[in-house]
Amino acid sequence: MASTVGALARPGHRAARRPVRWTALAFLAPLLVYLLLFYAYPLYRNIELSLHDYTPRAFIQGNPEFTGLDNYAAILSDDAFLRALGNTALFTLVSIAAQYAVGLALAVFFHRGFRLSAVLRAMFLVPWLLPLIVSASTWSWMLNSDNGIVNAALQAFGIGQINWLTSPDTSLLAVTIANIWLGVPFNLVILYAGLQNIPADLYEAAGLDGANAWQRFWRITFPLLRPVSAITLLLGLIYTLKVVDIIWIMTRGGPADASTTLAIWSYREAFGTGQPDFSPAAAVGNLLILIAFAAGLIHVRLQRGEERA
Amino acid sequence: MRHWKTLAGIVLVALMLFPVYWMVNVSLTRTGDMRADPPHWFPWNPTFEGYAAAFGQQLPALATSLFIGLGTVALTLAVSLPAGYALAKLRPRGGRAIDFLLLVAQMIPAVVMAMGFYAIYIRLGLLNTVPGLIVADSTLAVPFGVLLFRAFMAGIPGELLSAAQLDGASTWRTFRSIILPLSRNSVITVSLFTFLWAWSDFIFASTLNRNSDVIPITLGIFRYIGNNTTQWNSIMATAVIASVPAAFLLVLAQRYIAAGVTAGAVKD
Numbered sequence: 001m002a003s004t005v006g007a008l009a010r011p012g013h014r015a016a017r018r019p020v021r022w023t024a025l026a027f028l029a030p031l032l033v034y035l036l037l038f039y040a041y042p043l044y045r046n047i048e049l050s051l052h053d054y055t056p057r058a059f060i061q062g063n064p065e066f067t068g069l070d071n072y073a074a075i076l077s078d079d080a081f082l083r084a085l086g087n088t089a090l091f092t093l094v095s096i097a098a099q100y101a102v103g104l105a106l107a108v109f110f111h112r113g114f115r116l117s118a119v120l121r122a123m124f125l126v127p128w129l130l131p132l133i134v135s136a137s138t139w140s141w142m143l144n145s146d147n148g149i150v151n152a153a154l155q156a157f158g159i160g161q162i163n164w165l166t167s168p169d170t171s172l173l174a175v176t177i178a179n180i181w182l183g184v185p186f187n188l189v190i191l192y193a194g195l196q197n198i199p200a201d202l203y204e205a206a207g208l209d210g211a212n213a214w215q216r217f218w219r220i221t222f223p224l225l226r227p228v229s230a231i232t233l234l235l236g237l238i239y240t241l242k243v244v245d246i247i248w249i250m251t252r253g254g255p256a257d258a259s260t261t262l263a264i265w266s267y268r269e270a271f272g273t274g275q276p277d278f279s280p281a282a283a284v285g286n287l288l289i290l291i292a293f294a295a296g297l298i299h300v301r302l303q304r305g306e307e308r309a
Numbered sequence: 310m311r312h313w314k315t316l317a318g319i320v321l322v323a324l325m326l327f328p329v330y331w332m333v334n335v336s337l338t339r340t341g342d343m344r345a346d347p348p349h350w351f352p353w354n355p356t357f358e359g360y361a362a363a364f365g366q367q368l369p370a371l372a373t374s375l376f377i378g379l380g381t382v383a384l385t386l387a388v389s390l391p392a393g394y395a396l397a398k399l400r401p402r403g404g405r406a407i408d409f410l411l412l413v414a415q416m417i418p419a420v421v422m423a424m425g426f427y428a429i430y431i432r433l434g435l436l437n438t439v440p441g442l443i444v445a446d447s448t449l450a451v452p453f454g455v456l457l458f459r460a461f462m463a464g465i466p467g468e469l470l471s472a473a474q475l476d477g478a479s480t481w482r483t484f485r486s487i488i489l490p491l492s493r494n495s496v497i498t499v500s501l502f503t504f505l506w507a508w509s510d511f512i513f514a515s516t517l518n519r520n521s522d523v524i525p526i527t528l529g530i531f532r533y534i535g536n537n538t539t540q541w542n543s544i545m546a547t548a549v550i551a552s553v554p555a556a557f558l559l560v561l562a563q564r565y566i567a568a569g570v571t572a573g574a575v576k577d
Binding site: 021023024025027028030031034035038039041042043044045046048049059060062106109110114115116117120122123124125126127129130131132133134135137138139140141142146147148149152155181184238241242244245248249263266267270271278281282285286288289292293295296299300 | 328392
């Protein structure tokens, strides 16, 4: 019986194979068209922008001068480039390190459930769900030099007025603090989910062996959480490299470029002044893609390694 | 011991959510008390003038944001649901390449996309239009949507689909009558996130719609800050109103949020 069905099914199966391919393609078609039109084409336009000298006039008329890699050369030799690169590195690394540390501490705190723990953990999501303009403007007012609550609180401890957003010494720190606050929820949720996957009997065994909480964390939690940690940090890196909103709303990259990252630089050249300068902006943006892409390759590598393991 | 932890948790939440409290506090503070030194920690004499001003001036922007959010959800679902199904169940040629493209797509900075869209829209006359903004906002969500739907639909038992096929159902019929109803939860997750991202978008709004009369609420707040730095109660009142969808999500759809955040990042 089985062989008859097989014999009957085989020719039909071969004939059916082709339609299945076409059906798959039909279901994929909207996505493929979408990716071409709304990803590939804007990216292509962006590369084209960076290889020409697009003055606002040429932008409308569509006859810009081809300049090859001149825009890139100009960017790389600009003093502002190293500064923006340094700010980007500082902003990104300090943000993700602090977000991760706080997120992990909170995840461990919430790991063993207690009364109200689910509700309290949910409350931690709030900063992440708020529109960035909301958080950024709230932080701006809290960090206001004269009327901000932060300075008022510091004053109680005898610390004098700090011009958080208007001094070049502190503006990068100020936006980094706000960004850390924004990123903690994401780290908490992912690391908490990672903790749930660590078998509980490991902790019980360690408890029987007399390990204290500190030892249990460093011997069990931290090593077993390593894959999840790596992915959390890399996702954080990719997200943080792109950040524009929070910095632009709080400081506009200032004062005197003190909080200008690569993303802010690109945004300002293109959209932030009365004189849009798209070509260098596009060049900076493409450099940013390269950096993000390098981080992404590491991410994919790690994920593949995971799947094999 | 247990109560000690709950107490500590409440203190931590209070610290973390202090900025949110402060936003509400400032939104209720009288203009005259705004620059009091030290600032008022609690709005003993609350005023609703901030909210009156916010509703009076920002109602059109709120409506625009609502419309853009819903439009973005519709476009995102239309593109990513069939694609998720094809990738999960129909084994298309080059499926892995598409996965890779979607991962890469999520790494592209929004400012780069904004420049590309600007260059395209300026020729097509789509600058400062709502449809243009809906398309741009959907790029924030489509890769996420496809990857989440694919992951979810891969878990739908193959027997269900072959049974439908034996009954003579076409692939489209199977998709509509079996896959879609079973995917309800993931559709909710993707819709909620997409709506929230579109509602919160600032970069595309501030670049592609910056000279428009029809602006979303994020741009409304931004212009507010630029225009009058004295009326922080109105600004913060608008911010509170703009946070309503987030609050709604947190209260009513918390389990979908956790599902969305961990999707793709953690494997069982």
